[in-house]
Amino acid sequence: MSTPPFTDMDNLRALCREPVSSDPLAINQIAEREATLTKPAGSLGRLEELTSWLGAWQRRSTPRLERVQTIIFAGNHGVAAQGVSAWPSDVTALMVQNFHNGGAAINQLSRYADTTLTVETLEDLRPTEDFTQTAAMDDETFLRTLLRGFNAVSPETDLLCLGEMGIGNTTPAAALSAALFGGDGKEWAGRGAGNDDEAMARKISAIDRALELHRASLTDPLQVARRLGGHELAAIMGAVIAARVHGIPVLLDGFVCTAAVAPLHVLHPEGLTHCRIAHCSAEPGHTRLAAFLEQKPLLDFGLRLGEASGATLAVPLLRAALACHTGMHTFAEAGIG
Numbered sequence: 001m002s003t004p005p006f007t008d009m010d011n012l013r014a015l016c017r018e019p020v021s022s023d024p025l026a027i028n029q030i031a032e033r034e035a036t037l038t039k040p041a042g043s044l045g046r047l048e049e050l051t052s053w054l055g056a057w058q059r060r061s062t063p064r065l066e067r068v069q070t071i072i073f074a075g076n077h078g079v080a081a082q083g084v085s086a087w088p089s090d091v092t093a094l095m096v097q098n099f100h101n102g103g104a105a106i107n108q109l110s111r112y113a114d115t116t117l118t119v120e121t122l123e124d125l126r127p128t129e130d131f132t133q134t135a136a137m138d139d140e141t142f143l144r145t146l147l148r149g150f151n152a153v154s155p156e157t158d159l160l161c162l163g164e165m166g167i168g169n170t171t172p173a174a175a176l177s178a179a180l181f182g183g184d185g186k187e188w189a190g191r192g193a194g195n196d197d198e199a200m201a202r203k204i205s206a207i208d209r210a211l212e213l214h215r216a217s218l219t220d221p222l223q224v225a226r227r228l229g230g231h232e233l234a235a236i237m238g239a240v241i242a243a244r245v246h247g248i249p250v251l252l253d254g255f256v257c258t259a260a261v262a263p264l265h266v267l268h269p270e271g272l273t274h275c276r277i278a279h280c281s282a283e284p285g286h287t288r289l290a291a292f293l294e295q296k297p298l299l300d301f302g303l304r305l306g307e308a309s310g311a312t313l314a315v316p317l318l319r320a321a322l323a324c325h326t327g328m329h330t331f332a333e334a335g336i337g
């Protein structure tokens with residue numbers, strides 16, 4: 001058995017704050033080749049930046065996308081008892097079954113993008129505690145679910161796409177965002193998986209009551225994640241920590257996935273530089289959150305599904321970036337200039 005990467009909140013915090021840099025040599029070599037290719041400098045726009053980012057974190061001057069992993073983490077939420085979602089919590093298990101049967105949107109997107117899809121069910125889908133009453137998780141549960149996420153990442157992966165499934169989880173996502181970046185329930189809550197006005201009012205109230213209850217502990221980003229988060233959100237954070245340790249670039253999915261890892265940005269200003277927000281969710285909090293994280297999502301397609309759909313949808317874009325970088329001829333080869 002290898003030693004676990006963290007065993008308590010203190011060494012977890014230390015790991016999150018450890019400096020990890022990408023590879024400057026790979027960045028230089030990619031920039032040098034890019035400058036020789038048969039196009040005006042910079043004319044492939046963000047495709048060029050994406051190639052550089054992939055190579056920097058893979059620590060390869062010729063980045064590759066052979067092994068691309070999509071992981072969906074699934075969990076249930078005690079706060080669902082407050083009537084914050086349009087759907088009952090048993091839909092989480094039913095959708096997990098749908099993922100296994102190949103019937104969900106992510107199954108089609110993953111096949112199309114040629115990624116390996118795995119589904120990780122947290123805590124046998126037992127709900128977290130209702131965070132309007134107490135902390136969502138105790139230290140032990142928080143660390144255990146983080147470790148599940150950490151260990152779900154294969155060190156050999158070239159690119160990791162992350163997503164989640166959990167009825168009610170746009171409520172913890174909004175609460176986490178408010179606790180980390182300020183504002184209240186009204187500013188961060190959206191309609192999630194289809195709330196009507198009544199469910200919206202209950203959701204806003206639940207977030208505001210939770211912010212009030214946990215106020216004294218919200219200066220510590222890890223306490224925010226433990227008290228206001230969820231099992232699948234903690235696992236996503238664990239997977240992103242693992243990816244940083246192993247040098248794996250990450251595509252984050254929508255609002256829930258981004259909120260899950262936002263504490264890492266607050267703990268360390270470079271804690272998420274190996275991650276890109278793959279798409280801008282229609283959930284309005286996501287636009288605000290991306291701005292706080294100083295990121296411009298790659299796609300803006302009005303998706304609000306979760307289940308790693310937006311992250312996996314962006315994989316062909318990255319494949320296109322690499323195809324240009326590796327396949328184009330240089331000016332010398334083409335006899336131009």
Ligand SMILES: O=C(O)c1ccc[n+]([C@@H]2O[C@H](COP(=O)([O-])O)[C@@H](O)[C@H]2O)c1
Pocket residue numbers: 084085086087164165166167168169170171191192193194195253254255256257281282283286303304305306307
């Ligand atoms: O992450 C997003 O941008 C997102 C936006 C809207 C809905 N979701 C998904 O919908 C579920 C949560 O919605 P809700 O209304 O039950 O909180 C959960 O399974 C998420 O995957 C996800």
Ligand SMILES: Cc1cc2nc[nH]c2cc1C
Pocket residue numbers: 087091095164165166193305306307
């Ligand atoms: C049907 C359904 C599918 C989902 N996929 C991710 N979150 C979801 C929420 C619902 C309700």
